[in-house]
Amino acid sequence: MDKYILAHDLGTSGNKATLFHESGKLIDSYISSYSTNYFNEIWVEQNPNDWWEAVCSSTLNILKNSNIDPKQIEVVSFSGQMMGCLVVDENGAPLRPSIIWADQRAVKQSAELAESISQTEFYHIVGHRNTPSYGIQKLMWIRDNEPEIYEKTYKVLNAKDYIVYKLTGEFVTDYSDGNGMGCFDLETLTWSNRIVEASKIDIAKLPDLKPSTYQAGVVTPNAAKATGLAEGTKVVIGAGDGVTANIGAGSVKEGKTYCSLGTSAWVTTTSKKPIFDADMRIVTWAHAIPGYYAPNGTMQYAGGSYNWMKEALCQAELQQAKQEGDSPYERINNKIEKAAAGSNGVLFLPYLLGERAPRWDTVSKGSFVGIKSDTTHEEMLRSVVEGVTYNLGIIYDILKEHIEIDDLMVIGGGAKSEIWRQIIADVFQLPVHIPDYLDEAGSMGAAIIGGVGAGLYDSFDVIENFLHIQNSQQPNPQNAEIYQLAKKQFDDFYFALQKVYEKHKNQY
Template sequence: MSTFLLAHDIGTTGNKATLFSKDGDVVASTFYGYNTNYPQVGWAEQNPNDWWKAVCHSTKELLQQANVLANEVASISFSAQMQGVVAVDQKGQLLRDAIIWADMRAEDEAKYLSDSLGFDTIYEITGHRISSSYSGAKIVWIKHNEPDIYQKTYKFLHVKDYLIFKLTGKFGTDYTDASGMNLLDLSKKEWSSKIVDAWGIDGEKLPNLYPSTYVIGEVTNTASAETGLQFGTPVVMGGGDGSCAALGAGIVEDGDIFNYIGSSSWIALCSSEPLIDLEMKTFTFAHIDENKYLPCGTMQAAGTSYQWVRDQIYQNVIGNVGGRKNTYDVMNEEAGRSKPGANNLIYLPYLLGERSPWWDPKAKGSFIGLHVTHTREDIARATLEGITMNLKVVLDTFRKYHGHFNDMWLFGGGAKSLLWRQILADIYGVEIHVPKLLDETTSMGAAIAGGVGAGVIKDLSVAKEWVKKDDSHLPNNEHRQLYDELFHIFQDAYKQLAPINHRLSDLHSKRG
């Protein structure tokens, strides 16, 4: 009987392929990397053939590593980077390299739509601010700048959609990926004719829409020969990486909420309705469950901020740590020797500008209140606290619409720090739960979608059973009172410094 679930997580740096049992155990995992090309400043492209090569290679390696036969695989499903564009002709042949999420070339196209329909209208329809990072503006850029390719394009696909075509010969996308395009009417789960018409996009070039658990096709003979998978194995749509991560975190019921901390960080929750925030601090994706939504807030430089402190201030430690310790262990130990509040030192974590909650690309990072008595320990702790306070602005936005949250799941590399877990609990004022598997969330969500689609798993609620708790942290009320006071100063510091930071950005632009 086919009982194993194969999930491919197609990220920006490579493909992480994971084989799960139907009970949620990781049987084997492997990684295959590829490159990103940057033809011009602000452009980011990848060759989709590299993704396919990664899928073929990692699938064979995974089956061999796990000693699993191809006929024991019940389904193949995907999670993948979102907000890209893959242009293919009617035979599925590539017409150009893929424009990926990090590409920001389509600023003029985004501005045109905003001027035509209005910023608020676009947010109300799609659940997102208009941005050149989304797929819709990129499609219009191709239309304006590469008209021959636009005319030849049969379908504009996402990353996972192209790989699904390679496996099955079928075209389509799911609601989660579609919700990251600035083209989907989020409430109706259909392409918005108002936006499609305003942008002048040929609607026939957009793929058909399916639920994430939909079996879109089966592995073809050609794909079987290239991947080692059995002919006829069901291929399930899966979803965008953010939505898959939420499912893998067990976020399936209204009010379920989680925080992921990696290089960037986000907080997301499950809701029966899209969240239309009047201040537009947050945005909303479709959930893997086609009847649910995923309000979300994403900040730019979470782990990146801590890495910057490591590289700039802990240079004497890097490479000189013995035993099982690494540089971050030393940083956490030192940060733990600083008192909560880091001796009244506040860090604004805006090294890369900011998305949620301020949506300010000209925001700058800074330490506020720096004094000669401050130590390296204070700087390390203030960095962790500043990242967390920025995320609390997002969390408080969700509280405004959904009320109080008692607890929250934490995932990603940041969850490895015991100190950071406690800081999160203290600043958020919620109990923090940490799973045993910190880095399999996204793949796990894709595998669950695949298992439901193939009929191996009863429904998506099994996600709560797959997430195994390793530890929990309750907030320290004494620390929380201190953090509440500093939190107000933190927000005021951003607002007061914003005009100065904008002037600095403008000055930098003038000087090139």
């Protein structure tokens, strides 16, 4: 009898259930959406019951559409949004909505931690900077502002951990989501006593830490009724979405590197030890594969800058595409391709929402520089894509100081653009590959983690059965010098303008 793996990817906008045959073939997927509550300017919450309803709905639809016997599903595994804070009681009941990754309310708590632990020390324990984004700071906020809820808290969980509890009755998390709590020792893979003590959080409220391949249990009778899964189906805990994507993008051995081009974008590699950058420009995650780490730099607004450009600068292309019934993206990319590498000296700094890596700057704004009387529309458009790529290129430069990188896998919506892929190849001076599925890295990674954890696969090398290269592009050596100089100018302009934005920050 054929065996299948069901992977759930709990994102910010919904849950994607994806069914894979044990051979690696993608059978079907189904998305169930849920809402996000944005309020008080920087507060962002979700109802965890919506996650569970989405998992139940998507599972039932997958089973119905695929017409397979639930008993053929060997294992369920997970990818999930990271850096959240869901507090539950001893019965697993949520005590309040989950404070998700995008929430920035814990500014005071982050500052409180900084009084006891320097940014440098924190970074060298966790692999990340101390910011309001992480789980421990959010739990401190609950303690300080909702003490009655904090007192009732039995465990703090992330999205996938809550669903694992709903399926099995077990409270656990994996190393990657533990890392996202912000109180995790990256080298010992344990909770950091140093940070927990400084936070004054009760360590008993943190869940048990396990490898991503850990089998938490099996589907209980109640969970089987709700989801349509067979009672006794294995449940493997999986990992945070930023780490499962490593697996699904083929980054399963040292130096294997990928770039994800979505609204935000990142460059991530795989290494045998954490990478601690002297200027703390990148972060390191605990990898889903035992013995490995996932050094990473994430920029704030990559595809987001492209979409801004589309709406602000490409109304003619949008109107023409609507009239002709074709793709505005194809029209825009054709315009970009007409401009020469380097955009005739025009540079775009893609800091429309400030920046994470490599800047860690909330003040700077997006900027065009180098515009001249003969600057064309095509050059303006190309400069936007090049500016995003320069920023990603700086992240890549930091990574390659520590590890040898031979090529780059590119995934996500932006990877559909052939000209953007070529610009990446030319800026990075690396061969660029795209897989047959651009948006399945998280689900695919979760499935492979589940398969290894359930004993279906001996190693993560099975990715070769799941991931197939569809297209490759080679770097153009003639553009190497152009882009090397342009990237240096890009950096110089950032540091010059950052002083101006900092001086006038109260006017923005």
